[in-house]
Amino acid sequence: MSQRVLVLGGGIAGTAAAIALARRGHPVTVVERDPPPADPTADPFLHWPRRGVPQFRLPHGFSARARNLLLRHAPDVLARLRASGVEEMNLFKRLIPEDRWVPADDTFTNVWARRAVFELALRLTAEEEPGVEFRCPAVANGLRFDWTSAGPRVAAVRLADGDVLTADVVLDCLGQRSPVSRWLAAEGIRVPTEVQDCETVYYSRYFRFTDTCELPRTSVATLRGEFADGWFIGFPGDHDTYAFSFECHPDNRSARALRHTTIWEAVARGIPALAPWVDPANGTPLEGVQVMAGNRSLRRRYVVDGRPVVLGLLSAGDSLCASNPAYGWGSAMALTYAFAAAGAVAVGAGDPVATALAYDAATAREADAVYRESAAMDRARIYRITGQPVPDEDRAEMARQDLISAALSGGVLHDLELGRAFNRRVNLVGPAEAVLDGTDLIHHAERLTALR
Ligand SMILES: Cc1cc2nc3c(=O)[nH]c(=O)nc-3n(C[C@H](O)[C@H](O)[C@H](O)COP(=O)(O)OP(=O)(O)OC[C@H]3O[C@@H](n4cnc5c(N)ncnc54)[C@H](O)[C@@H]3O)c2cc1C
Structure with a gap:
């Protein structure tokens, strides 16, 4: 009808x-x-x-x-x-x-x-x-x-x-x-x-590879890590574009300077993993720093x-x-x-x-699972x-998060089944309530530990 x-x-x-x-x-x-x-x-x-x-x-x-x-x-x-x-x-x-x-x-x-x-x-x-x-x-x-x-x-x-x-x-x-x-x-x-507030501010910038860039371009997708004020993460784009985002806590006052292009560039140049990617010989910025906060x-x-x-x-x-x-x-x-x-x-x-x-x-079911996992x-x-301190009512949830973090650090690149469980989770391949629950991931991490 x-x-x-x-x-x-x-x-x-x-x-x-x-x-x-x-x-x-x-x-x-x-x-x-x-x-x-x-x-x-x-x-x-x-x-x-x-x-x-x-x-x-x-x-x-x-x-x-x-x-x-x-x-x-x-x-x-x-x-x-x-x-x-x-x-x-x-x-x-x-x-x-x-x-x-x-x-x-x-x-x-x-x-x-x-x-x-x-x-x-x-x-x-x-x-x-x-x-x-x-x-x-x-x-x-x-x-x-x-x-x-x-x-x-x-x-x-x-x-x-x-x-x-x-x-x-x-x-x-x-x-x-x-x-x-x-x-x-x-x-x-x-x-x-x-x-629930995400309590994250994003300071991001897009670049386009120069014709002379010889960096292994696909590895931008695996560039991530911690820096003094939070985390950085790389994003591959279309048509030779790529981006980096700094993710910081809103109370971090020194991180607020990242909104200024010169500071953003200086911080990126100071991180060895990022420095070559923001070098003008390899990438031309598409725009200034894009800032976003207040996500929930x-x-x-x-x-x-x-x-x-x-x-x-x-x-x-x-x-x-x-x-x-x-x-x-x-x-x-x-x-x-x-x-x-x-x-x-x-x-x-x-x-x-x-x-x-x-x-x-x-x-x-999926919306509940996504909300629960994002907030947790x-x-x-x-x-x-x-x-x-973790409040008593959140202990069980945080214990589950600890197990998931431990599983993720347990060699997703070295064990195929753990790698597959990781990919199902980050890519939401399968019902969200199942892949976000972490059981699968924890099971494979424990199996891997037992084998070692
Ligand atoms: C900083 C940031 C980074 C993100 N990164 C990722 C990522 O890496 N991967 C990912 O999957 N998702 C990411 N997301 C999430 C993704 O952007 C959203 O989930 C997605 O845009 C949701 O789509 P939507 O159509 O629900 O809402 P929106 O895309 O926000 O669309 C809402 C639309 O409604 C229109 N509108 C609003 N009010 C009115 C009105 N009164 N009348 C008429 N039109 C109106 C707007 O103009 C807009 O077109 C990110 C979000 C943010 C904030």
Whole structure:
């Protein structure tokens, strides 16, 4: 049964959902506050203003789950990325002898692209989809409700220009700062929400390899480590680009100077592993330092005790569940929720209660697991940095984190099964509740220890 769907937000979740919904026969309107790319052939990193996505120019790593989902649900998006020159890379297979490969290792292939390039491929595919229309630039600024015997139902969305758009289903893809739960609260509809600050500030910078650079380019993906003020991590990009991000605690006052390009460069040059990569002989900066703070792990629940808190509304992407960007799970989970939403609209067949319950059944376990793990990993790091004692109620969770850390330091490069368990975890290959739980990883680490 065809449903008119209004997708709020045309980022990763919104465009992916629009593609999937339209392909199931639902007419879709995407409301997006930012203008479309003026020239789709120009480098979107440099030429697409995206004020609605503050992380647009910050480094992203696209996990294997993101690629696997595109292969299954929107292979043409992956084909478009490839055609535009984006590379895919399976570092695990690259690092082990060919005669040890098994078919499942193919599921560990990552997409090496800048966020802007990845998003442009989704956006252009959505624009070409016959059932998708963009209202853009247009700002969503409120909801209208019908009060039915089954509960409140979202009937329409108000735009800042005064227009009101009606729909059978509204999909909130407005990102982590989505105002939708506030709009619901104003009507007395409570969305239970868990939030934990990531307590991380990112100071990042993109470069492009020079023609004369002789560094082993793929090794940028494995560059990571500690420095005086926190951690650094390397990101491979598309079209000879790469980035480094410094990740520091917000209370670290000396780290704040990293926002200045000269200081960022001086610090990078002082780290032996990074120095050659920021040498002008090897890389030309694409921009100044990009700073981002205030990220949160977040989980909103729209079904409570088996009942939807509101009808006619689903939430996908960071507005439903966000994790610390440092773990690289956000985009893949945004795609997960987006494709699940399209499936739930089909299963619900016009029944808003059935749609909400089908969506919750498809997403809740994974969203809970991602939130739990992101928040727990952050607390483990924060206790370590600040020296705060672990409260009694967090002891068991922190003991699990310690076991996982010990397993990760136990030779993921030297034992194939441990390496595979590690890859399943970082790439979210498998149900999130299983791969993030750590049991698999700990089991292989213990087996390895017993063998030594
Ligand atoms: C610093 C940083 C680094 C990250 N690194 C990684 C990484 O390495 N790997 C990874 O997988 N993920 C990473 N992420 C997470 C990833 O960016 C998000 O998970 C992903 O963007 C979520 O997609 P989304 O569509 O839910 O939200 P968004 O991409 O934020 O899209 C929301 C959209 O809604 C629009 N919008 C907002 N308000 C309105 C309104 N009122 N009306 C109309 N439109 C509106 C915005 O313009 C935007 O287009 C990172 C995030 C951050 C902050």
